[in-house]
Amino acid sequence: MNGGQIGNVDLVKQLNSAAVYRLIDQQGPISRIQVADVSQLAPASVTKITRQLLERGLIKEVAQQASTGGRRAISLETETKPFHSVAVRLGRDYIQLGLYDLSGNELSSSNQDFPYSDQHQLVEGLIQFIDQFIEHHQSQIQQLIAIGIALPGLVNPESGVVEYMPHVDVDTMTIGDTVRDHFQVECFVGNDVRGMALAEHYFGASQDCQDSILISVHRGAGAGIIVNGQVFLGHNRNVGEIGHIQIDPLGEQCQCGNFGCLETVAANPAIVRLVKKRVAQGYPTSLADEPKITIDTICEHALAGDELASQALIKVGNYLGKAVAITVNLFNPQKIVIAGQITQAQELIFPAIYRNVANQSLGVFHRQLPIVVSQIDKQPTLSAFAMIKRAMLNGVLLQKLLEN
Numbered sequence: 001m002n003g004g005q006i007g008n009v010d011l012v013k014q015l016n017s018a019a020v021y022r023l024i025d026q027q028g029p030i031s032r033i034q035v036a037d038v039s040q041l042a043p044a045s046v047t048k049i050t051r052q053l054l055e056r057g058l059i060k061e062v063a064q065q066a067s068t069g070g071r072r073a074i075s076l077e078t079e080t081k082p083f084h085s086v087a088v089r090l091g092r093d094y095i096q097l098g099l100y101d102l103s104g105n106e107l108s109s110s111n112q113d114f115p116y117s118d119q120h121q122l123v124e125g126l127i128q129f130i131d132q133f134i135e136h137h138q139s140q141i142q143q144l145i146a147i148g149i150a151l152p153g154l155v156n157p158e159s160g161v162v163e164y165m166p167h168v169d170v171d172t173m174t175i176g177d178t179v180r181d182h183f184q185v186e187c188f189v190g191n192d193v194r195g196m197a198l199a200e201h202y203f204g205a206s207q208d209c210q211d212s213i214l215i216s217v218h219r220g221a222g223a224g225i226i227v228n229g230q231v232f233l234g235h236n237r238n239v240g241e242i243g244h245i246q247i248d249p250l251g252e253q254c255q256c257g258n259f260g261c262l263e264t265v266a267a268n269p270a271i272v273r274l275v276k277k278r279v280a281q282g283y284p285t286s287l288a289d290e291p292k293i294t295i296d297t298i299c300e301h302a303l304a305g306d307e308l309a310s311q312a313l314i315k316v317g318n319y320l321g322k323a324v325a326i327t328v329n330l331f332n333p334q335k336i337v338i339a340g341q342i343t344q345a346q347e348l349i350f351p352a353i354y355r356n357v358a359n360q361s362l363g364v365f366h367r368q369l370p371i372v373v374s375q376i377d378k379q380p381t382l383s384a385f386a387m388i389k390r391a392m393l394n395g396v397l398l399q400k401l402l403e404n
Contacts, residue, residue: 010399016041017402018395020049021058021078025393028077029062035076050076052402057082078102082142086130087384089192090114090151092167092219095126097133098381099140104203104389106379108137119170126175127182134183146186146397147179148384150195152220157233157387160189166220166255186397188387192216193240194231195383196376197224200337202386204375209334213327214374215242215320217340221267225331231390232331243267245323266319268295268341275312283308299344310348317349321356328361328369339374346373 019039024030027038036046053059057079064075080102089096095114099107110133116122130147153165160176179187197206197214206212206226214224221243225232232239243263244256251260264270276293279285285308290297302309324336342349350371357366376382391397 014395014399016045017049017052018393018398020046021053021395021398022393024050024053024059024076025078028059029064029075030077031064031073031075056402058398058401080105083145084141084143085146085148085385085388086133086144087381087388088126088130088147088149089380089384090122090126090149092152095129096380097129098379098385099133099137100381100385100388102145102389102392104382104385106381106385107140109381110136116168118168119173122168122170123173123175123178127179130179130183144183144185145401146188146388146391147183148195148386148388149175149179149187149189150192150381150384150387151189152192152222155189155191157188157190157194157231160187162189186391186400188384188391188397190384190387191222191224192383193222194224194233195386196339196374197226197240197337198231198390199376199379199382199386200224200339200374201226201229202389203382205337205372206335211331211333212335212337213324213331213333214337214339215324215327216374217267217316217320217338217342219268221263221320221323223327225327225333227331242323242327245326247319247322262319262323266316266323271295271298271312271316271342275309278308278312285309295341296344299341302345302348313342313345313348314352316342317352318356320349321353322360324353324371325357325360325366328357328365332365333369336369336371337374338371339377343373343377 020035023035023038032046032050036043059076060079061074062077064073083102085100087098087100093113093115096111098109101107114125116125154163162170162173162175164170176187176189193216196216200206200214201212210229212226216222223240223242225240244258244261246258246260247262247265248260252264253259254261254264272293272295275287275298279288286306287293287301287309298309298312302313353371
């Protein structure tokens, strides 16, 4: 019984500290009185929490000009520069690392090939790359507070355990604990697309809304769903596998075992495969002169008026639109954000998405629904940093910093 009470006291402490920090972070400069007012915490509690935050250097006092000409009011804002974290985006055969301060500024980055074929290679290589990156940036790092890792697959974000990856056999891979033990700092692990949706919410195109859906079209197709400002997670802590919505029952077999999934028709490899096939069949196209057909070249030729490239991308827009319509009917979001190289040809793809969403979702849901391009797509490690930011705002990491 006592254990439970102690746990509850700690939780209340964590939640209260987080509420105060969150207000100062999101609305600062803000006075203690305003913090107490908005958070509805007792002024004495706010004073105590702000004292702890000041002592730890996580917030600072700034003098605000008094409107009455009397004494200048003291306000609070967060201190972000001395606190650093390493954010890692792990791909199927590459690794990207970024050094961030707490405001989300990327101070340095690195992008390297990283082929791995099994769990052991993956974990060993990951540790090695992070080690080298930290060593290389030692002079820039003041206080290393956390490491964030975003990767493709099914991850339990609470335990940091990776349960499945689409291209390598994993058996309950405890990346979170392994990295935490090695570097002696907190580690947060999550799915790359869910992390991207969170980054978009904190720093990108969906900062202005509480309910949004990010749809990512890269090697696969996935979705990150933000509901009431939080990443929506299902029963096994994962949701948004939009790439496995069946679009064409007579289509090709997907790596998941089903046939005609969105991923088989609207992910980068599928688009390139279709276009190459048409070129080989002798369809008239300016792409026939290209030494290498890629998503970028397809978008380029489509925008220049090539019929084959344009039709291929409009088809992708139609397929994506069908999948987006399903998510709109299910979640009624305020905004849809699309990420991926295909957005270079936004003027061809977006009208096709809109058309399908308008035809296949409820009018009241899609009327005035903005569909926009991702703002953080070019900053892939931001998805991993967003998990660290979340851990500050919900108090998990904040509490650890206050205790140390």
